[in-house]
Amino acid sequence: MKTLAxxxxxxxxxxxxxxxxxxxxxxxxxxxxxxxxxxxxEQDQALxxxxxQLFLEGCSSCHGNQGTGTETGPSLIGVGAANxxxxxxxxxxxxxxxxxxxxxxxxxxxxxQIAAIASYIASLAPGPAIPSAADLNxxxxxxxxxxxxxxxxxxxCHQASFQGGALNDGRHAPNLTxxxxxxxxxxxxxxxxxxxxxxxxxLPVEDKQAIIAYINELRxxxxxxxxALGSFGPVTEGLFFWTVGIAAAIxxxxxxxxxxx
Amino acid sequence: xxxxxxxxxxxxxFVDERTGSNAWMxxxxxxxxxxxxxxxxxxxxLYSFIVVLITGVYLSLFFRPDMTEVIYQGPYxxxxxxxxxxxFNSALEISFEVRGGLLMRQIHHWSALLFIGAVVVHMFRVFxxxxxxxxxxxxxxxxxxxxxxxxxxxFSGYSLPDDLVSGTGLRIAEGIMLSIPVVGTWASFxxxxxxxxxxxxxxxxxxxxxLLLPGIILALVTVHLILVWHQKHTQFAGPGRTNKxxxxxxxxPVYMAKAGxxxxxxxxxxxxxxxxxxxNPIWTFGPYVxxxxxxGTQPDWYAGWMDGALRLFPPTEFRLFGYTWVMNIFIPxxxxxxxxxxxxYIYPWLEAKVxxxxxxxxxxxxxxxAPTRTGLGVMAITFYVVLxxxxxxxxxxxxxxxxxxxxxxxxxxxxxVLPPIAFLVTRRICLSxxxxxxxxxxxxxxxxxxxxxxxxxxxxxxxxxxxxxxxxIEAKVDVEALPEPAENDExxxxxxxxxxxxxxxxxxxxxxxxxxxxxxxxEIEHGDEHIAEQVELEKPLRxxxxxxxxxxxxxxxxxxxxxxxxxxxxxxxxxxxxxxxxDPS
Numbered sequence: 062m063k064t065l066a067x068x069x070x071x072x073x074x075x076x077x078x079x080x081x082x083x084x085x086x087x088x089x090x091x092x093x094x095x096x097x098x099x100x101x102x103e104q105d106q107a108l109x110x111x112x113x114q115l116f117l118e119g120c121s122s123c124h125g126n127q128g129t130g131t132e133t134g135p136s137l138i139g140v141g142a143a144n145x146x147x148x149x150x151x152x153x154x155x156x157x158x159x160x161x162x163x164x165x166x167x168x169x170x171x172x173x174q175i176a177a178i179a180s181y182i183a184s185l186a187p188g189p190a191i192p193s194a195a196d197l198n199x200x201x202x203x204x205x206x207x208x209x210x211x212x213x214x215x216x217x218c219h220q221a222s223f224q225g226g227a228l229n230d231g232r233h234a235p236n237l238t239x240x241x242x243x244x245x246x247x248x249x250x251x252x253x254x255x256x257x258x259x260x261x262x263x264l265p266v267e268d269k270q271a272i273i274a275y276i277n278e279l280r281x282x283x284x285x286x287x288x289a290l291g292s293f294g295p296v297t298e299g300l301f302f303w304t305v306g307i308a309a310a311i312x313x314x315x316x317x318x319x320x321x322x
Numbered sequence: 323x324x325x326x327x328x329x330x331x332x333x334x335x336f337v338d339e340r341t342g343s344n345a346w347m348x349x350x351x352x353x354x355x356x357x358x359x360x361x362x363x364x365x366x367x368l369y370s371f372i373v374v375l376i377t378g379v380y381l382s383l384f385f386r387p388d389m390t391e392v393i394y395q396g397p398y399x400x401x402x403x404x405x406x407x408x409x410f411n412s413a414l415e416i417s418f419e420v421r422g423g424l425l426m427r428q429i430h431h432w433s434a435l436l437f438i439g440a441v442v443v444h445m446f447r448v449f450x451x452x453x454x455x456x457x458x459x460x461x462x463x464x465x466x467x468x469x470x471x472x473x474x475x476x477f478s479g480y481s482l483p484d485d486l487v488s489g490t491g492l493r494i495a496e497g498i499m500l501s502i503p504v505v506g507t508w509a510s511f512x513x514x515x516x517x518x519x520x521x522x523x524x525x526x527x528x529x530x531x532x533l534l535l536p537g538i539i540l541a542l543v544t545v546h547l548i549l550v551w552h553q554k555h556t557q558f559a560g561p562g563r564t565n566k567x568x569x570x571x572x573x574x575p576v577y578m579a580k581a582g583x584x585x586x587x588x589x590x591x592x593x594x595x596x597x598x599x600x601x602n603p604i605w606t607f608g609p610y611v612x613x614x615x616x617x618g619t620q621p622d623w624y625a626g627w628m629d630g631a632l633r634l635f636p637p638t639e640f641r642l643f644g645y646t647w648v649m650n651i652f653i654p655x656x657x658x659x660x661x662x663x664x665x666x667y668i669y670p671w672l673e674a675k676v677x678x679x680x681x682x683x684x685x686x687x688x689x690x691x692a693p694t695r696t697g698l699g700v701m702a703i704t705f706y707v708v709l710x711x712x713x714x715x716x717x718x719x720x721x722x723x724x725x726x727x728x729x730x731x732x733x734x735x736x737x738x739v740l741p742p743i744a745f746l747v748t749r750r751i752c753l754s755x756x757x758x759x760x761x762x763x764x765x766x767x768x769x770x771x772x773x774x775x776x777x778x779x780x781x782x783x784x785x786x787x788x789x790x791x792x793x794x795i796e797a798k799v800d801v802e803a804l805p806e807p808a809e810n811d812e813x814x815x816x817x818x819x820x821x822x823x824x825x826x827x828x829x830x831x832x833x834x835x836x837x838x839x840x841x842x843x844x845e846i847e848h849g850d851e852h853i854a855e856q857v858e859l860e861k862p863l864r865x866x867x868x869x870x871x872x873x874x875x876x877x878x879x880x881x882x883x884x885x886x887x888x889x890x891x892x893x894x895x896x897x898x899x900x901x902x903x904x905d906p907s
Binding site: 161203204205206208209212213216217218219220221222224225226227228229230231233234275278279282284285286287288289290292293294295296298299301302303305306307309310311313314315316317318319 | 357358359360361362363365366370394399400401402403404417418424428432435436439440443486487580583584587588591595597598599600601602603605606607608611613614615616617618619620621622623626710713714715716717719720723724725726727728
């Protein structure tokens with residue numbers, strides 16, 4: 062021990078000690094990690110297999126046995142788990158019938174099955190993943206900035222208070238009021254139907270969070286001016302005016318103008 | 323004399339001694355106005371205009387028509403830190419920080435909508451009753467100008483807050499200006515002070531909105547009312563009402579009280595709506611940025627028909643002299659509204675010409691008595707409504723799950739097909755109503771009572787019309803269509819105006835086609851006799867028996883102890899044959 066005690070002030074001691082510490086922690090991490098990785102890989106494989114089975118049963122007639130697409134359905138190679146989850150959790154897929162645009166309806170599959178199919182599709186080729194809880198955490202997001210982004214990127218189809226808007230030939234951008242944060246995030250990631258893709262490189266995660274925060278802010282805030290008439294703007298205001306407003310004024314005129322009998 | 327009367331009398335004397343006002347007041351306070359609810363539609367417009375003025379003054383204390391870019395630091399979180407014009411910033415301040423500001427904004431906006439709406443409804447009342455006829459053509463043109471001014475006033479106010487929706491509206495207005503051939507670009511540059519949107523326009527528009535347009539409207543309203551005062555109000559036909567008198571109540575106290583109460587009623591309705599129903603939530607639209615536009619961006623209803631025309635008009639542009647001529651904006655946004663306004667202006671003269679009518683009219687027409695005019699009015703309304711619906715085509719498309727492209731085609735067809743159908747149907751209905759009126763005049767009112775005569779014949783008893791209804795129907799004036807002109811006069815000289823006169827004569831013939839002529843005095847007299855006869859039949863049967871011999875077998879109508887009249891006999895029969903279900907026991 063004497064030698065060690067003597068050498069402890071040696072200039073190299075610090076370096077040796079650091080190396081030693083790094084080696085130990087690094088080694089320990091590698092060992093445990095490889096254990097869990099192996100375990101989760103096993104689980105992943107099970108999920109993928111389940112997904113593949115479900116895919117073959119329910120999706121392959123249009124999308125092909127390998128997910129490479131047929132005449133009736135597009136290829137799913139590289140679309141990513143986010144796309145699969147969005148399409149299936151909103152009930153758009155499986156498609157009820159041919160239409161200009163897949164309507165959202167009650168989902169046919171539960172979350173577990175959707176996750177399985179999503180991981181199967183993701184295993185075919187890399188694509189945008191289902192957003193994590195951290196991705197969906199909007200507590201740090203700037204809603205006002207989200208508003209600016211929303212008006213610049215979303216309002217031209219979804220309308221300023223996101224009641225939705227008409228596109229050509231019967232297509233439409235849906236109302237976002239009942240849509241969950243995760244689905245909005247996934248829609249931006251994957252660009253379903255006629256929506257453009259807002260990838261993380263063109264619209265970073267923080268910006269997506271800001272947009273969701275803005276939508277939530279408007280969704281939760283009560284209309285300060287009273288009944289919002291569906292937030293459709295001047296059309297419903299005009300309709301209200303011609304049905305209730307002018308009718309009330311004319312009723313007053315009839316009342317005042319009525320002959321005393 | 324009470325203290326108050328003394329004080330009032332003293333004041334009146336004081337003013338009278340200096341201005342000689344008593345004679346004037348006496349004459350005018352006793353002025354008589356006819357009574358009908360539809361005569362109060364113009365008042366609705368006037369009162370909502372007053373409300374617009376009052377709330378507008380309040381808003382002008384806080385609004386800044388300034389295009390300086392600022393960073394929003396107010397209490398509305400979803401816009402915090404956003405760059406915007408000071409105009410939008412101050413509009414948000416009014417909405418969220420100024421005491422009562424949001425309510426004032428909403429009252430201002432709702433009452434503006436009511437103002438324009440009441441003007442339109444009032445205008446159609448005047449049109450359908452023919453109140454625009456001589457001597458009131460001038461007041462009609464003032465009214466049409468007023469209607470146009472209210473639309474401009476509305477649009478200029480809608481554009482002031484500089485939010486995303488109003489900015490888009492201005493962008494469209496600029497596009498319309500640009501579409502004017504030759505001068506469009508210069509006109510737009512002049513108005514906006516350069517390229518759109520620039521920094522000048524909001525402050526210029528502010529001056530137009532709070533000074534120029536209200537000034538013009540106020541002046542025209544004054545002239546409008548002076549003319550009503552001077553020419554006296556029209557009245558509907560009725561007993562004792564002629565073209566030379568006015569039957570109604572005096573201004574003081576009846577109409578003072580009615581009008582005062584009516585003002586507060588209208589004010590109350592507006593405030594109630596404004597306090598309960600949100601309008602123009604500029605904070606959700608956000609500040610105007612020229613490269614942004616939201617889905618579902620629409621103008622207020624009064625500009626909707628022009629927006630609809632823009633949405634429906636098919637793309638048409640051509641190149642001439644090396645320039646592109648953009649007709650798909652110029653025609654729907656300027657030519658069509660221009661034609662509509664011009665036809666409104668000239669209609670009174672047009673109608674007078676086809677009627678060759680230069681008499682004064684103070685008794686109103688019933689709409690059915692002028693079928694072509696009523697048809698034209700309904701046709702105009704149909705045209706207007708179809709275009710207004712087209713302005714909301716995107717909302718209709720999502721609301722009813724339709725294809726907007728197909729919807730546009732259907733609306734294009736409807737714009738052309740529906741108005742003529744509306745015209746024909748309305749004219750038919752009017753003519754049928756006239757036939758019914760004619761029948762009423764010659765046969766009396768159907769009572770629904772069936773009378774069986776002793777020899778077995780069944781008749782329905784007709785009763786005489788009451789005086790009100792009779793006067794109304796009899797007031798109809800039949801006008802002959804213009805005669806077909808002769809091509810050559812007696813000496814064989816060709817009439818140089820022959821073609822022109824023939825055109826007018828044809829138009830006149832079309833205007834009066836299928837006119838149901840009012841029955842002649844003889845026919846009415848005959849009808850009266852007939853009715854009197856039937857009334858006679860319902861008298862006690864004994865009396866009829868004494869007077870006329872009825873029945874082929876010599877039977878008697880009445881036996882002693884029996885009920886006297888047909889009615890009483892029937893009631894007796896009902897009593898003798900009780901209905902099993904209606905018997906309470």
